[in-house]
Amino acid sequence: MSTTATKSRNGTTGGAAGAMSARTQRIIGACGIGFVILAFVPFFVVPPGPPPDASGEAMVAFYSAHRSVLLLGGWVRSLGDPLSMVLLAGLVALMRRAEGEGGWLYLIFLMASLLSVALAEVLGAAAQLLYATTASSNPDVAKAISELVSLGFALYFLPLMAAWAAAGAVITRTAVLPAWLG
């Protein structure tokens, strides 16, 4: 197993991943795959929700009818959260080493990823609250929480754009990951 540091594409040695063993990286990658699988399982077991412009009464009827499977889907998705931490921490560590002394783009990736994860957690909690309490709640309250989740979901992608831009810049400047991922 080689311990040669990865060289950046401009010819300088970035020291990418020099201190992270191949075994550790495989564990990080496996956690990343597990995270994505758990995140996508709900898409295939949870029925599609009512359209955003549905009435509060229609939302109450839908969430009440599918309460158990919606709650289960939410919990399954949550199981992937610890795995996502492993993946993101591993990617941040790889980028930090690749950037070397004075690197700062990895910090953007770290902060933006953390922000999106935090937002996803809050939205996930709000969605679970919606599923759990809809049957006994006011339709207007159910619609308000549903719209909050939808709006938050749109905002969720803003920090991710910064994360991807930073990751792309690091990847294209160094060989920390294949160029096609940049």
Next chain:
Amino acid sequence: MFVESGPLSGRGFGALAALLGQFGWYVAASIVLVVRPRV
């Protein structure tokens, strides 16, 4: 505009594309780390 059928029905195309892009990138990076660790 929403996907009209299948397990992803009822979801907006834009959000769906962004989600697939995000998770696709995660999967690709993960597979790279598993198959070809950065040594």
